[in-house]
Amino acid sequence: MLSTAFLSLLLHLTLTTALPADLHLYSRQVSAPFTIIAARSGSPIHLQSINANNGSFWIGKPTLSYCIPEVPPGDCPPGTTTALLAGDGGASMDADVPGGQDVYISATNAALSFTEPHTEGGENGTTTNFSYTNSTDGGPGEFSFTGLNATGFVACPSLNGTAPWQIFAALPNLGNKDVPGGNVSACLGFDALGDTYENGTAAYQYE
Ligand SMILES: *[C@@H]1O[C@H](CO)[C@@H](O)[C@H](O)[C@H]1NC(C)=O
Ligand SMILES: *[C@@H]1O[C@H](CO)[C@@H](O)[C@H](O)[C@H]1NC(C)=O
Ligand SMILES: *[C@@H]1O[C@H](CO)[C@@H](O)[C@H](O)[C@H]1NC(C)=O
Ligand SMILES: *[C@@H]1O[C@H](CO)[C@@H](O)[C@H](O)[C@H]1NC(C)=O
Ligand SMILES: *[C@@H]1O[C@H](CO)[C@@H](O)[C@H](O)[C@H]1NC(C)=O
Ligand SMILES: *[C@@H]1O[C@H](CO)[C@@H](O)[C@H](O)[C@H]1NC(C)=O
Ligand SMILES: *[C@@H]1O[C@H](CO)[C@@H](O)[C@H](O)[C@H]1NC(C)=O
Ligand SMILES: *[C@@H]1O[C@H](CO)[C@@H](O)[C@H](O)[C@H]1NC(C)=O
Helix, strand or coil: CCCHHHHHHHHHHHHCCCHHHHHHHHHCCCCCCEEEEEECCCCCCCCCECEEECCEEEECCCCCEECCCCCCHHHCCCCCCCCEEEECCEEEECECCCCCCEEEEECCCCEEEECCCCCCCCCCEECCCEEEECCCCCCCEEEEECCCCCCCEEEEEEHHHEEEEEEEECCCCCCHHHCCCCCHHHCEEEEEEEEECCCCCCECEEC
């Protein structure tokens, strides 16, 4: 039996002419899809899931996604979970949309970001030095970014240390102007733990 993901890939190939982009996405050596949660014990972000919302990643905001009307409703992925793929130094969203959605670190504010649909190559930032390592002992995997002299990821709270928290690369020059609460001292470093997403493609496209 053909998988739903394969059927929806076929559907998109017939709906669009974006064949080279699809080939690019599907020919990369990539991990299985994975979800991420923050690990920072004794903090409000500990074991909270990290979700795609409005081009960036958040703790305390839901996954924002969309499925085009051309996909029969029963064939739309659930769209409620944020899952990524990583491989060959890059990372992308676990999405069906032709051309895919790349993950990058914004040149403007170091936010962990993803591209809008149909904007392949349009990211302003760093798309390399991402990786995902599966654990070997059945424990969690880990998503990481090692470019730009980053020391990992940080989650930065909204005004006065409240949720939602936005995810950034921990760059030496990350400043108050870059973060939602305007106070970079309130950001918390964390480990981005991964768990394999077992249910096919997680969303048609992320918004
Ligand atoms: C990681 O482990 C999961 C489940 O154990 C497996 O499905 C997946 O292919 C593995 N990923 C890599 C990159 O080895
Ligand atoms: C979405 O992000 C843009 C900039 O990236 C921002 O200007 C806008 O206010 C955000 N929208 C919401 C609803 O947060
Ligand atoms: C898995 O995906 C199917 C099809 O999109 C969906 O109906 C189901 O709710 C999903 N299950 C989980 C556990 O997310
Ligand atoms: C990319 O971001 C940098 C830093 O914010 C900015 O100076 C530059 O104009 C942006 N480039 C494009 C093509 O948007
Ligand atoms: C980042 O990636 C580039 C290109 O793949 C590589 O040359 C560089 O060594 C990497 N930097 C780090 C810090 O991993
Ligand atoms: C990383 O650090 C090295 C050594 O301090 C410096 O030469 C280099 O310019 C830095 N790279 C970036 C992207 O900040
Ligand atoms: C943040 O704290 C300041 C100073 O205590 C206060 O005036 C302001 O109302 C607070 N804002 C929120 C959103 O709680
Ligand atoms: C910024 O955050 C730090 C650490 O939570 C806190 O000690 C400091 O008072 C905050 N500064 C402002 C202006 O809120």
